[in-house]
Amino acid sequence: EVQLVESGGGLVQPGGSLRLSCAASGFSFSDHYMDWVRQAPGKGPEWVGRSRDKANSYSTEYAASVKGRFTISRDESKNSLDLQMSSLKTEDTAVYYCTRSQTSYHFMDVWGKGTTVTVS
């Protein structure tokens, strides 16, 4: 069964840092693009950033709102996708979802249940 499980959320003060992890299972992790998507309370989803597949050297893209503050990385040995967040702002408060992108069309076909980050 394809599964994504996020962890690491919590309460952090403005200006602080937090590291989220996503444990992936049930599929070939290195063959898929992976994304982080967040959703602030009462708002729609917002794309945070992407890690391309191994064939594309796990290169990354970021939303302008987080570029320079957030970093996406992978640990192949653990099938884990991480999101290192620094210089956190109150507007970063959201549920953070890890998503897998389908190999051909690169749309988000599998979502984790999310982990909550509160910056206050």
Place this chain on the structure above:
Amino acid sequence: DIQMTQSPSSLSASVGDRVTITCRTSQDIKSNLAWFQQKPGKAPKSLIYAASRLQSGVPSKFSGSGSGTDFTLTISSLQPEDFATYYCQHYNSYPLTFGGGTKVEIK
């Protein structure tokens, strides 16, 4: 950035109704569009990709159409489990962006 405009933002419908939601993009995205369903407290669920292709396991009452800048999601016969919020999202270029959502409520 590509702007995504969904309409309506909300609608009330009855069980058995045919429902159509529209998504308009500010630039040509070819067919690089997905639709998601989200229920309260849950993660979004993929319904449609490539504008009109049904995601595996999604019932055929859902259908998508369009290309370029104008897209629609149709639910052929609304059932109680379909009351949710629906989002469109493009994956044509970076940044990826979502529409504002359409909340489908019970009339």
